[in-house]
Amino acid sequence: MKIYTYKDLSKDEIASLCLRQLEDDISILDRVKNIVDRVKVEGDSALFDYASQFDQVKLDSLFIEKEEIEQIAAGIPEDAKTAIDTAYNNIKAFHASQVNVEDKIETMPGVTCWRESRAIERVGLYIPGGSAVLPSTFLMLGIPAMLAGCKEIVVCSPPQKDAKTNCYLAYCAMKLGINKIFLIGGAQAVAAMAYGTASVPKVHKIFGPGNRYVTQAKQLIQSSTMTAIDMPAGPSEVLVLADETANSSYVASDLLAQAEHGADSQTVLVATSSDFIAKTLKEIEAQLKALPRAEVAAKAIANSYAVLVDSLEEGMAFSNSYAPEHLILSTSSFEQLIPQISNAGSVFLGNLTPESAGDYASGTNHTLPTSGFAKAYSGVSLDSFIKKITFQHISIEGLQNIGNTVEVLASAEGLQAHRNAITIRLKS
Structure with a gap:
């Protein structure tokens, strides 16, 4: 897993990191x-x-x-x-x-x-x-x-x-x-x-x-x-944002849970401490050995990365650029971060809320937008x-009240038949 420092990245480099494997x-x-x-x-x-x-x-x-x-x-x-x-x-x-x-x-x-x-x-x-x-x-x-x-x-x-x-x-x-x-x-x-x-x-x-x-x-x-x-x-993905209140073994398990979906899954760790990143990587190595799908998960981890940030706010800025399918806030300060979230498929709050709970049984839907589409799509609900079908009903009073507005706008657009549909009714 490669490690990047957020403050050293240019806008173009951040955008490149946030791209999924589009060439594939x-x-x-x-x-x-x-x-x-x-x-x-x-x-x-x-x-x-x-x-x-x-x-x-x-x-x-x-x-x-x-x-x-x-x-x-x-x-x-x-x-x-x-x-x-x-x-x-x-x-x-x-x-x-x-x-x-x-x-x-x-x-x-x-x-x-x-x-x-x-x-x-x-x-x-x-x-x-x-x-x-x-x-x-x-x-x-x-x-x-x-x-x-x-x-x-x-x-x-x-x-x-x-x-x-x-x-x-x-x-x-x-x-x-x-x-x-x-x-x-x-x-x-x-x-x-x-x-x-x-x-x-x-x-x-x-x-x-x-x-x-x-x-x-x-x-x-x-x-x-x-x-x-x-x-x-497409392929599943998770971004974990962690600070000093996070548990490295928990975070490692969350990253591996996503990685075992497939070799093309992506796991991203964003943390406020280089020591925490190092501890988490060691935990990943230890936990990986016991997994039946270790080979698959190892390939996904190898294609993933970590980002060192100076603050949770800086981490949220990167997360919003990445727009993860799953966002885990591994911090006791998750409440203050909720208003800062603009792009994410589903969010898991605190150190005791693993993404796997949402995958299976908490109640929220796990069919979610990936590859950055969380910027424009919601998960399945x-x-x-x-489908939402609109209805409208206009009474005699309503026709008299709205008629002139429609006639004027129709004339402005040069659509005489639209105007006539109102006029003919007002005259009858």
């Missing part, structure tokens, strides 16, 4: 485009071939249904079942609190305006399952989709070596009332949901994190189809699965 994205663009185009043209045939090519699995069917899902779910260990139940309840409680009915507003006498929510009718959920199986992502996407009232929820996840899904995803499907899981992974899953195939329904919006191939596919289909995406969610 460009290098895979042609490969992803070929996959997407082939699925668009060949449909199911391409999906069967890619399962064999990428997943090393020969599928007899592209999906499993309710009876088989229930059989697979029966094999879940009891402690995992209890953990999923607890996470489900917390995530559901948090997202249910986001339901909001807005008041009708009379903008002037006789003119009433309001908004109402409508669920997106058909949504696609991509649940990664390559190097790590992620039932937590199923809950994070499935629960708000269910609460929003989406009529059809299409779920894609890569097949396991037995050409099925695993017991954890199967149990989540049962809890969410989802009776079909498509055994499709990667960019081809995104393409299948965007264009539709003989087996896979076309959806209106696609959700879910993934590797750079998945992210590229989501961006491609957004520009070439009528399918929306949640956000450009109930609102992600609904």
